[in-house]
Amino acid sequence: MGRAIVITSGKGGVGKTTTAANIGSALAQLGKSVVVVDADIGLRNLDVVMGLENRIVYHLVDVVRGKCTVAKALIKDRRLENLWLLPASQTDDKDSVTPDDMKKLVCELRATHDFVVIDCPAGIEQGFKNAIAGADEAIVVATPEVSSIRDADRVIGLLAAAGIPARLIVNRISPHLVKRGDMLSQADVIEILALELLGTIPLDEHIVATTNKGIPAVLENKSIAAKEFTRVARSLAGLDAGAPVAAPGFFSRLGRALGLSPAPTA
């Protein structure tokens, strides 16, 4: 039985689809069988980010409505042996699917694949509830900005209430802005959100260029962002990955030593 991981954020445009495409592809490169699911019904994008937009015949809503089998709707990636995409519908809306539909669908995919990576739409309404319904765990993507972190915090609360364990990816970090004192550091974000860090992806022009071409950056593996996505995938797959650049344990200990956060009570 595989694992279903939802990529979510609250705020729009922070890098959920980019993360889903790259982590999905990187897991497939590691030999895992992977389905990436576009749960952003009505605003599908994962297909173009992965360069598979010309091959869509059926989509998620067709499967839910019983128009076709899941197997028929899956698009097989031609570059990677073990990678499939389940595209979203572009013409339906979020209410065409229920959380129960998603649970059933994800459960079916989990039975035949090692990883189901679900790309969640922005927001915390119906689309979000659908996307998290079948997930075993969550990756919360946040950029180092006040509004993104605030929304991420809200999503973390909702995931906790739903009993879904979550970890953090900080995206679009710009080291020179952090150094200049004009951007929150990954340590700041971890301290504020109190969530385990899975990875930190820099603001990287290769992401823009590979997205233009419809090639997940990890397939070219030239950029720092790609290497970090691959590292995250290794750690998800339980392979030796090396620690993220900053381990949260260190910062909470440091925080306590400096009196910033209370010592845990027994």
Added chain:
Amino acid sequence: MWNGIKSLITGGRSSREVAKGRLHLVLAHDRSGLEGGKLQEMRQEIAAVIARYVDIDANAVEISIESHSRETQLMVSSPLPARHA
């Protein structure tokens, strides 16, 4: 040099530190689920209770919310007048 001038203008705090401070405040309130109005109502009621026991200026009672590592606390502070007996 420029950093020195900039920190003079911004009162010594970088935009990163300002963002951190704002987030701490906003998240404490978000996590409590208490909207601003409710918090002020609560402050007035608590001040009235304290005033029943000691002679205080109800306006001097302060209320705030703090949150660290996802644990959120309500903080009430009130001056107590010295005893003249």
